[in-house]
Amino acid sequence: MTFTYTVRPISDRTPFAGAHENSQFTATWSDTLDVLDRELYALDAEHIVIEVDVAERGIRADGMLRADARAASPAVRLAFDSVHGPLQYATDRFVRPSWRRDGMQSDWQHNLRAIALGLEALRKVDRYGITRRGEQYAGWKALPSGGGDAIPMPAAAMTVDAAARFVAEHADGVTADDVLGEWLTGRSSAYRVAARRLHPDNGGDVVAFQRLQDARRLLDEYRATA
DSSP: OOOOEEEEEOSOOOOOSSOOEEOOOOOOHHHHHHHHHHHHHHTTOEEEEEEESOOGGGBOTTSOBOTTOOOSSSOEEEEEEETTEEEEEEEOOEEOOTTOOSSOOSHHHHHHHHHHHHHHHHHHHHHTTSOSTTGGGGGGBTOOOOTTOOOOOOGGGSOHHHHHHHHHHTSSSOOHHHHHHHHHTTOOHHHHHHHHHHOGGGTOOHHHHHHHHHHHHHHHHHHHHO
């Protein structure tokens, strides 16, 4: 496995729309991470967050689960930035059969494997020429995190001024005009400050960080056409 990720408490416990069913997966956790590694690499994924239904105390300071952490439900969410924009996938459909003693030990791991295999299937859509430019990922862009949290604003719904203001709000001593000015010169120091503050690895909110990525892409488009 080469990708790096951070574990966070899940931001939405809304259950999968259906009854739980016994998982048929017999793969190991290591094999699941290998599949996920391959698919995230293909998507040029960055800022990868795996949300699990554990309390904050179940997560170590380095962003990994504690060995004795026990998830309260099978729910898992995978969120990351990609070549197609911020993407999120979540499910709690599968549970580990009580008689199984090998493979993956936790229900949420079985659900993360389902997500990994789903990503693999989506990539095959492009491989066989059914779609172009990743249209199959559009349904998972900027999904709401639930629980009353704000829905990330897609880049298409955000103005250039709003994008610059959002960056400025989370940077040090700069205005939206400052952000626009430096962006036109190819610099993004204010963005880097905002990214450090909002990144989930530093305790930031996943939704806010995704909105920052939308702002960045919109400002990049603005610079390209200015």
